[in-house]
Amino acid sequence: MVAAKVRGVKIRVLLDGDNVDMNYSKAESLVDNGIPVRHETGAGLMHNKFAVVDDSITLTGSFNWTRAAESANDENLLKIVSPELAAQYAEEFSELWGIAAVFVPAPSPQQETVYVTRTGSKYHRAGCSCLRSSCIPISKSEAIRRGYTPCSRCNP
Ligand SMILES: [Zn+2]
Incomplete structure (x- = not known):
């Protein structure tokens, strides 16, 4: 997806809210590469697993879009070439996108604000x-760069 983004392809990614900030999640990496990421916030899982490509191709099935899905799990992924079907999936995506929350990565520890x-x-x-x-x-990184050391009382 990042390679496609670099080629100028418009990409949006909608993820499950319970898993969006897990260690294995690529959400932060996608955002770092300029790809907008949102996550669902409602009850239950985001169990839709589909992609719409070039307004004509729909990819859908049990495939979870994870490393395990690619390497270990038994999954299925259908590629359906149909502009009409792609339009229906794109409409569903737009509805889900419209009510989803924008994913904002947590600041890295080095970007935390500290005080001197x-x-x-x-x-x-x-x-x-x-x-x-x-x-x-x-910033913590600037404090370290300037030679400040962490306080032993507040342990920043
Ligand atoms: Zn302190």
């Missing part, structure tokens, strides 16, 4: 009792 003082050598979490006045927000 003008005179101290440690960086802290917000609210640490070591921070009395003039605490300065800074």
Whole structure:
């Protein structure tokens, strides 16, 4: 999908809400590569498993679009070439997309905001009792780059 995106193909990915931020999920990688990702928020699983390609091809079946589906599971995936059917699936996708939540990756630990003082050598979490006045927000990665070390009390 990333290769297709690089070629200029318009891609949207809708995932199950319970699994979107699991370690094995590719949601963050897709977003990092400029592919919009949303996830369902309703009760039950997002159990639709289909793709619409070029307004004419529908891929559907039990295939879970996972590594296990490709390498270990017994799955089926039908490729149906029919602009009429593709249009129906595309309409369903648009409805689901419209009510889905935008996936926003959690900030990586290095992007977290920490706090330093003008005179101290440690960086802290917000609210640490070591921070009395003039605490300065800074990214954790920048704090480390500037030579600050983590406070042993608040363990940022
Ligand atoms: Zn602290």
